[in-house]
Amino acid sequence: MIKTPIKVLLVEDNPGDALLVRMLLEDAGADRFDLTDAGRLGEALDRLAGEDFGVVLLDLSLPDSHGLDTVSRLRAAASRVPIVVLSGLTDEEIALQALQGGAQDYLVKGQGDSNLIARAIRYAIERKRAEERLSYLAQYDHLTNLANRSLFRDRLEQALARADRKGSLVTLMFLDLDGFKAINDTLGHSSGDELLKEVARRIERRVRGSDTVARLGGDEFAIILEDMSDAQDAGPVAREILDIISEPLVLNGQEIFVTSSIGIAVRPPSKGENLLKDADAAMYRAKQRGRDNYEFYTEEMNVQVSERLPLEWDLRRARDREEFLLYYQPQVDLATGKIVGAEALLRWQHPELGIVFPTKFIPVLEDTGLIVSMGEWILRAACAQGKTWQDSGLEGLRIAVNLSARQFGQENLVETVVGVLKETGFDPRCLELEITESLLMNDVEATSRTLNELKGSAPGIRISIDDFGTGYSSLWRLKTFPIDLLKIDRSFVRDLATDPNDVVLAEAMIGLAHKLGLEVIAEGVETGEQLAYLRERGCDEAQGFYFSRPIPASEFGRLLKGRGSLLGASS
C-alpha cells in the first residue's frame, strides 16, 4: 500500500541535532516522512503560511525565540498543525509545560530511536485530531454545525473589539422561527430537526463567510454582521433572510412553509454588553407586530421587555374588543361577467397599526389554538352577512369561507357548521368551504370522512381546494374526495402572460378538473391579459384585483347593486 509521506517541518537551529533527526526519520522508513528544515521561528512561520504540514518538530531555543513563547507563537500562527517539542535533558520540565501550551507531545533529544520518533509523530497527529474534535463539539451545535452559544459569545466579543479598533459597527440579529412548536408537535421531532438544519443552511447561504451564524438553542439563531457602515443597511439583509427562510420546503414528502421574526441591535462597541438582550427585545417586538417581520431595537423596548405582551395577548384582546372584521372579494362568472360569489377574508382593525392582514397573524391564531373559536366566529359572521344579502334580493350569492387545518381537525367541525347554518338561516347550497391542498394529503381517510359527513349533514354545501397547484397532490387523487371546485393558486396566474410553463400548467389543471367534474376558479387575476388567457382555456370563474380588491361588506353591497358585467373591455 502506497501512503503519502507525512510532511514534517523541523524547526531546529543546531545543524547536528537537525541531522540526527533527519537520519532517525530516514531510518524509520525512507518514504514515510518528507522533511523540511527551518533554522529560525520566523522562517518556520513563513513556511507554514505557504504550505500545509502534517506535523512540526519544534526546538524551543531558537535564535529568534525562546521557551514556551516559541510554542505559543507557532500555535497562534498555525492553529491546526500538531506540534512535537524537541527538548534537551535539562529542560524537560519546560517541554511538559509546552503540552499545556498547545503542543501534542515531546521528545528528549539524544534519547530514543527511530521507532520512538515515528511513534511520537503519529501520536501527535492523532492527539491533535482528537483535540480538534473535542473543541469542535464544545463550540459547535451538533445538529446544525453552526456556532453554539459559547462560541457565539467569544465571536461577539472579538467582533466588538475589532470594531472598537476600526471605529466600525457591529450588527447583531436575533432570529426566532414562528410557530416552531406547532410544527414540532404536528410533524414530529425528526422533522423539526430537519427544519432547523435547513434554516441554518439558508441563513448561511445569505451571509458572508466572515459573519458568524450561531444557534443559541431551540429555534433561536443569532447572526453577527461586521463592517457595516450604516446601521440601516441591516434592514434589507434581514428582509432577505426572512424571505429565504419563508421559501417552501419539503419535509417527509410534505410541503411546509415557515416564517421567522428578527430583532436587530446595532451598536458602536462601547455600548456592546447588552447587544444580545436588545436584539432579543427587538425580536419580540417584531413578533408582536405580526410575523415574518424584522424590527430594530430602540431604547423604549427596554421598558417593554419586562412586561412583554406577545402578539397572542393582543389577539385575545382584539377579539374581546371586536377589532376583527371580514372583507369580501367578488368571484366572477367568466361566461356572464356577473358576481356569483364572495370570499370572506379576515382583517384586523388594529387601534394603532391600522388594518393588519391575515398572513401576519393567522399563524399565531393557529399556534395558540385561538383559530378554532375565531373560525367559528368567522363562519357565523360570513353566513349572517350572506343571509342579509340574500334577503335583500340577491338569492344564489355564494359565500366562501376559509377553514384552517387546525379547525378542520376539530372533532365537532360538522356540528359547528350545521349549528351556524341553522342559527343564521343561511342556505347551505350557498356556502362554500375552502380547504388547502396540503390538508387533503395529510390524512386521506380522516379528511374524506369529515368531508362526506359535512356533505351529508349540510346538503348542497360546496368544498373548494384553495391555493391549488402549490402542494404535491396529483389531480387524480382528488377523485377520492367529495369536492366541487379548484382554486388555481395566484402564483400560476401571475406569470400566465410571461411564462409558457404556467400557461401549460393552468391549461392542464383546467382540463383535468373538468374531466373530474370540478369547477375551476382562478385567484389573483390582476390584468386583462391574464383574464383573457383564462377565459380562452375555459376557466369557469375568477377572483382578483382586476375585478375588485377585498372590500368591507357595505362596499360589497353597493358593488352587488350595480351587478352589471365586470368583464369590461375584455368580454
Ligand code: C2E
Ligand atoms: P387565500 O384564501 O388564498 O386568499 C386570497 C388572498 O389573495 C387574499 O389575501 C386576497 O386579498 C389576495 N388576493 C386577491 N386577489 C388578488 C390579486 O389580484 N393579486 C394579489 N396579489 N393578491 C390577491 P389575504 O386576504 O391577505 O389572505 C391571505 C390568506 O390568509 C388567505 O389566502 C387565507 O389562506 C388566509 N385567510 C384569510 N382570511 C381567513 C379566514 O377567515 N380564515 C382562515 N382560516 N384563513 C384566512
Ligand code: MG
Ligand atoms: Mg381562500
Ligand code: MG
Ligand atoms: Mg388562495
